[in-house]
Structures are given as C-alpha cells and as structure tokens.
Amino acid sequence: MYLLQIDGWFILEKFILIAAIVTTALVVAMYSTYAERKIAAFLQDRRGPSRAGPFGILQPLADGVKLFMKEEVIPLVSNKFLFVLGPMLAMIVAMMTSAVIPWGSTIDIAGRQVPLQIADVNIGVLYIFGVVSLGVYGIMIGGWASNNKFSLIAAIRGASQMISYELAMGLALIAVLMVTGTLRMSGIVSHQIENGWNIIYQPLGFLIFFICALAECNRTPFDLPEAENELNFGYHQEYSSMKLGFYLFAEYINMFISSVLMATLFFGGYDIPFVNEAAWGDAWWVGLVGFATLMLKAFFFIFLFMWIRWTVPRFRYDQLMNLGWKKLMPLALVNMLITAVVVLLLQK
Amino acid sequence: MTSLTNRKTQVERKPMTAMEKLYLPAIIKGMGITFSHMFKKNPTINYPEQVRPFSSVFRGLHILNRDEEGRERCTACGLCAVACPAEAITMEAAERQTGEEHLYREEKYAAKYEVNMLRCIFCGLCEEACPKDAVYLSQTFAPANFGRQGFIYKKEDLLIPNPVTDPEGFAKAKGSIPQAK
Numbered sequence: 125m126y127l128l129q130i131d132g133w134f135i136l137e138k139f140i141l142i143a144a145i146v147t148t149a150l151v152v153a154m155y156s157t158y159a160e161r162k163i164a165a166f167l168q169d170r171r172g173p174s175r176a177g178p179f180g181i182l183q184p185l186a187d188g189v190k191l192f193m194k195e196e197v198i199p200l201v202s203n204k205f206l207f208v209l210g211p212m213l214a215m216i217v218a219m220m221t222s223a224v225i226p227w228g229s230t231i232d233i234a235g236r237q238v239p240l241q242i243a244d245v246n247i248g249v250l251y252i253f254g255v256v257s258l259g260v261y262g263i264m265i266g267g268w269a270s271n272n273k274f275s276l277i278a279a280i281r282g283a284s285q286m287i288s289y290e291l292a293m294g295l296a297l298i299a300v301l302m303v304t305g306t307l308r309m310s311g312i313v314s315h316q317i318e319n320g321w322n323i324i325y326q327p328l329g330f331l332i333f334f335i336c337a338l339a340e341c342n343r344t345p346f347d348l349p350e351a352e353n354e355l356n357f358g359y360h361q362e363y364s365s366m367k368l369g370f371y372l373f374a375e376y377i378n379m380f381i382s383s384v385l386m387a388t389l390f391f392g393g394y395d396i397p398f399v400n401e402a403a404w405g406d407a408w409w410v411g412l413v414g415f416a417t418l419m420l421k422a423f424f425f426i427f428l429f430m431w432i433r434w435t436v437p438r439f440r441y442d443q444l445m446n447l448g449w450k451k452l453m454p455l456a457l458v459n460m461l462i463t464a465v466v467v468l469l470l471q472k
Numbered sequence: 473m474t475s476l477t478n479r480k481t482q483v484e485r486k487p488m489t490a491m492e493k494l495y496l497p498a499i500i501k502g503m504g505i506t507f508s509h510m511f512k513k514n515p516t517i518n519y520p521e522q523v524r525p526f527s528s529v530f531r532g533l534h535i536l537n538r539d540e541e542g543r544e545r546c547t548a549c550g551l552c553a554v555a556c557p558a559e560a561i562t563m564e565a566a567e568r569q570t571g572e573e574h575l576y577r578e579e580k581y582a583a584k585y586e587v588n589m590l591r592c593i594f595c596g597l598c599e600e601a602c603p604k605d606a607v608y609l610s611q612t613f614a615p616a617n618f619g620r621q622g623f624i625y626k627k628e629d630l631l632i633p634n635p636v637t638d639p640e641g642f643a644k645a646k647g648s649i650p651q652a653k
Contacts, residue, residue, distance in 0.1 A: 167506045169514040435506040436499055 137238055145222050145242065152422075153376035154184040160376075160430050167434045191369035199362050203269040210266025211363065211370035217259045218377040224248040225384055226310045228394045228415035229401070232408055240394075240411055241310060248309035249297060252385065253290070256340060260286045262374065263342075263349060267359035278358040281441065282349030285339055288448040289346075293336035295456035296329040299463040300389055313393035317401075321392040328459045330390045332452055337382045339448070342375060344433040348441060383425035387418055394418040531594045531609040534587050534625070535632050535645060539577055542636040545606035548582035552598035552607055560591035561598060578604075585627040589614040610645070 158173065158181065165172030173180035198207055228240035245251055260283045267279020301307060303325045304315040316322055323330050339346040350358030360371040387393060394414030395401070404410050439447070491497065517524050526532070537545045548565035566583035568576045575581075598607050617623055633641030 166510045169509055169512055171514060171516045171518075174518070431503060431506065432499075435503045 133236065137236070138242060141238075141240070141242055145227065146219060149219060149222055149377055149380055150373075152380045152426075153373055154188070156376040156380060156426055157187065157372075158184050159426065160433075163427065163430045164434050167431070188369070191366050194365040196365040196367070197362070199271060201271045202362065203271070206265050206269035207362075208367070210262055210269055211360075211367045211374070213265060214259070214262025214374040215370045215377070217255055217262055218374040218381065220255045220258075221252055221381045221385070224251050224309050225381075225388055226313050226393055227384075227418060228411040231411035239310070240415060244308065244310050246306075246308045249301060249307045249312075249389075253294060253297075257286075257290060259340070259378065262371075263359050266363070266371065267349075270359075270362035272362050274355045274357070275359050275361045278349045278355045278361070281355075282342060282359060285342075285346060285348060285444060285448070288445060289336040289339035289452070292332055292448060292452035292456045293340065295453065295460050296326075296332040296336065297389070299329045299456075299460045300326055300333075302460070302463050302467050309388060313388060313395065316392040317395045321390065321395070321397075323390045326390065326459075326463070328455070329463075330386070332456050332459065333390070334386065335447075335452060337386060338429070338432065339444075341378045341382055341429070343379065343429055345436040345439050346444060347433075347438060348444060379426060379429055380422065383422040383429065384418065386425050387421035391421050526611045530611050531596045531599075532612045533589070533610050533614055534592075534598070534630050535608045535610045536585060536627065536630045537606050537608060538632050538635060538642075540635060541574070542634040543573075543575060543577040544581055544631070545577055545604045546582045546585065547578040547580050547604055547606075548585075549580075549603065551601040551603065555597040555601035556592075557595060557597065558591045558593045560588045560593075562586045562588075582627065585630060587625045587630065589623040589625055590620060 161183070162172040162180075164170075173183040176182035176186045198204055223242040224245055226239070226241040226244070230237045230239045232238075263282040263286075264279050267275040267282070270276070300312070300322055303322060304312045306312060306315065312322075338344075342349050349355075350360070355361070360368055363371060394417050396413070396417045401410060401414065539545055548563050550563060550565075553559075553561040553563060562584070563582045563586070564584040565580055568579050568581055594609065596609050599609055614623060614625075632645045635642040
C-alpha cells in the first residue's frame with residue numbers, strides 16, 4: 125500500500141519541511157508587521173519605523189523583545205485555562221493551514237523526489253476549510269475567557285462574521301473545484317499549469333474569495349472584532365505580554381497563509397507565468413524557483429491587504445452582515461450555477 | 473438662512489446608481505489615490521539628526537555677551553530686569569576688585585544673574601533695554617527638564633564662551649545670535 129511506504133528518510137524529510145515552512149511563515153509574519161507600518165507610513169506621507177537598525181529593519185525584533193518583557197497579566201475573574209488556551213489556539217490554527225499548500229514542485233535530493241508539500245491529501249481544500257473554521261475558536265475562547273463585556277462583544281462579532289463569510293467563500297471555491305475537478309491542492313496547481321490560471325475562468329469567484337479572505341483575517345474594512353474606537357481593543361482587550369503578541373502575530377500569519385492560498389487557488393501556485401518550467405528538466409533549483417515565484421505572488425497579496433487597510437474605512441456591523449449574506453452569498457451561488465452549466469456544456 | 477461663507481454646497485440626496493452601489497470603482501479610485509502617495513516626497517525632518525533652521529528673528533535662550541578681550545559686558549544696571557514684563561530676571565551687583573580687570577569690562581558687574589526660563593516669554597525687551605550690548609536672545613530653546621530648578625539659568629549657563637580661551641565656542645555661540653553678527 126502506498127500509505128505505508130514510510131521510512132526514516134521520509135519522516136526526516138517531512139520534519140525538515142515542517143520546520144522550514146513554520147520558520148518561513150513566522151519570519152514572513154514578523155516582517156509583515158514591519159511592512160505594515162512602513163507601507164502605512166508611505167501611504168500617509170510619513171517615514172515609518174527608522175530607528176532600530178538601517179531603515180528600521182530590526183523593529184520587529186525590538187517589538188518582540190518588548191512584548192516578552194511586558195508583565196503577564198491574567199485577570200482574576202477570567203477562566204485561566206481558556207484564557208491561556210485562546211492565543212495558543214489562534215496561533216496553532218493559523219499555522220496548520222500551511223500543511224496542505226504545495227510550496228513548490230519536487231526537489232531532487234540524492235535520488236529522492238522530495239515534494240515541497242507537507243501533506244498531499246486528496247481533500248486539501250476541505251482540510252483548509254475545516255482548519256479555517258477552527259480559527260474562530262481562538263477569538264471566541266479568548267474573548268469569552270477574559271470575562272469582559274467588550275471582549276465578549278468583539279468575540280461574538282468575530283465569530284458571526286467569520287461564519288457568515290465562510291459560506292460565500294466556500295461557494296466561491298466550489299466553482300473553482302468544478303473547473304479543476306479535484307480537491308487535491310497539488311492537483312489544482314498542476315491543472316492551472318496545463319490549462320491556464322483559475323483567475324481567467326473565475327474572476328468573480330476570485331473577487332468573492334478575496335473579499336471573504338479579508339473578512340476571515342479580520343482585516344480592514346472588516347476588522348470589527350478589534351474595532352478599537354467602539355470596543356476599546358477587541359477580543360484581546362485583557363491580554364498582555366506575549367499572549368497579546370500571539371494574537372497579533374496569528375493575524376499576520378493568517379494573512380500570509382490566505383495570500384498563499386489565493387496565489388495557489390487562483391494564480392497558478394508556483395507556476396511562473398509565460399514560462400514553460402517543464403523544459404528546464406530536473407535541475408535541483410527548479411523547485412526553489414517555483415517556491416520563490418509563489419512567495420512573490422503571496423507578497424503581492426500581502427501588499428494588497430495592507431494597501432486596502434490603509435485606504436478603506438471600516439464597515440458598520442449591519443453593512444457587514446448585509447454584504448455577506450445578501451450580496452456575496454447570492455453572487456457566489458450565481459457564479460457557481462453559471463460555472464456548473466458551462467462546465468456541463470463543455471463536457472458534452 | 474444666508475451662509476456665513478460662500479463655500480457652502482448643497483448635499484446631494486439622490487439615490488445611488490447601480491454602478492455606485494457596487495462601491496468597487498470608488499474603492500479602486502481611492503486605492504489609486506493612496507498609492508500615488510507612496511511616491512510623494514514626505515516633509516518629515518529626522519529631528520535629532522536634522523534640525524530645521526529657525527527664522528532669523530527667532531528669539532530663544534538668553535546669552536550674556538563678552539567683549540573681544542573676553543570680559544563680561546554686563547554692568548548689572550538692572551534695566552533688563554525692569555524691562556522684563558514677566559519678571560524673569562534676577563541679578564545681584566558687585567564691585568570689581570583690583571586684579572579683576574580682565575574679567576569684567578566696567579567697575580560694576582553682575583555677581584548673580586538668573587533667568588527663569590519658565591517665566592520668560594521670550595519677548596526680547598531685555599535685549600532692547602540693555603545699554604551695554606550684554607544680553608541677547610539666541611537661536612536655541614530651553615531643553616526639557618524634570619525639575620523646575622533646572623529651568624532657572626545661572627550666569628554660568630548664560631555666559632557666552634570666552635573668545636580668548638575658547639574662540640571656536642565663541643564663534644559658534646555668536647553665530648546663533650543673528651543681530652550680533
């Protein structure tokens with residue numbers, strides 16, 4: 125059986141891959157905080173952090189040190205177990221999605237074909253949906269365990285927002301699955317390499333998916349769970365020190381992962397546009413070039429996320445629900461229907 | 473009602489068109505505006521490294537002047553203290569002893585000369601009142617301090633560097649007094 129073909133090298137290879145991807149995600153998230161501040165500054169005619177190191181590039185490290193040095197406060201009235209669990213859950217769930225993303229094609233190391241993907245499960249998209257849905261628990265548990273009305277309101281808002289936007293997101297994805305005909309992430313990418321990127325077939329689907337991704341990551345204009353002018357600080361109101369850092373950090377990891385996801389599902393993953401990589405043969409660097417391409421696409425989306433954050437003001441709560449249920453959901457349904465009809469007609 | 477300014481415009485209340493209801497064109501337009509700001513020159517001055525020059529008539533901290541031989545010009549006549557509307561200047565006069573001719577220009581000098589920078593309004597009337605060219609307002613301002621006592625500037629704080637022993641410091645301090653150039 126294929127599943128049992130596991131040897132020591134396989135386990136080692138996966139361990140190294142997991143370590144590398146977790147490190148990449150953490151470093152990217154760390155420097156996203158820096159990029160966020162710099163881009164915000166540039167968009168507002170300011171300079172941004174410039175003190176720690178040249179151009180302020182050590183700023184994330186300084187922030188990290190600051191967060192570690194802060195006093196750890198756990199409110200007396202809080203549920204301590206859940207209070208500690210909240211940020212952990214937010215962080216773990218944010219990292220877990222990266223398991224099924226194909227980060228590149230295969231690399232040839234000493235005769236072994238090493239795929240740059242932790243788990244090539246045949247229900248990759250479903251797995252992502254399952255994990256993303258879990259993401260709401262980090263917010264919900266953190267907000268509830270704080271025993272603070274603002275945290276609780278923010279957590280409830282966050283939960284209902286995430287659940288509402290997951291629907292439209294899933295419907296937009298079903299159209300993509302109809303086009304590619306597979307739930308396997310690597311299958312979706314190879315389909316795009318052969319037949320052109322999904323954005324060509326699913327522009328509306330991408331738009332819906334992108335808007336929902338903004339809402340899922342709690343980014344402006346959908347950052348209602350942390351609307352600081354109405355809820356003080358949102359669901360992490362009572363958190364301090366590195367627990368707060370974990371919440372803030374999980375947001376940036378989420379942003380990075382959903383950027384990679386968008387690149388993978390709609391923009392060909394590690395495919396380099398207008399270049400036939402297959403002609404390069406099996407050189408060892410082909411996989412790494414693919415990885416770099418994917419990262420470039422992801423960085424563009426991260427930039428887009430930030431660009432939107434510093435342009436568009438926050439939605440009102442009823443507007444948010446209105447958009448999610450009355451606009452995006454029907455739109456995604458229509459998109460799904462049209463895709464289904466076209467796919468059916470083309471197959472005949 | 474007539475408007476006070478002629479900039480009043482009537483707010484449009486007409487319902488939005490289908491295109492406007494999409495919001496996307498407006499959002500993309502807004503994003504274009506913010507993106508164009510990425511390439512604009514920003515007006516920031518990196519303060520401790522770069523200092524914005526004051527105007528040539530800026531009135532800052534006081535300086536007690538010396539003559540070319542390094543003698544204090546102030547004779548403790550008290551005209552500056554009288555002219556001061558904020559009563560920020562306090563002084564005590566003393567008589568010059570023999571052997572101190574290289575220190576003080578006239579027979580009488582200020583043994584104590586204090587300016588309370590918290591009281592001072594930097595109007596420059598002391599500068600105008602001084603008959604001996606002794607007090608000037610420079611182009612610097614009082615740095616922040618934790619205690620009130622730190623804002624009472626003594627004679628040692630106010631005196632310009634001696635042009636005989638410290639010509640460089642003197643020239644630098646002199647450069648900060650535009651009127652005395």
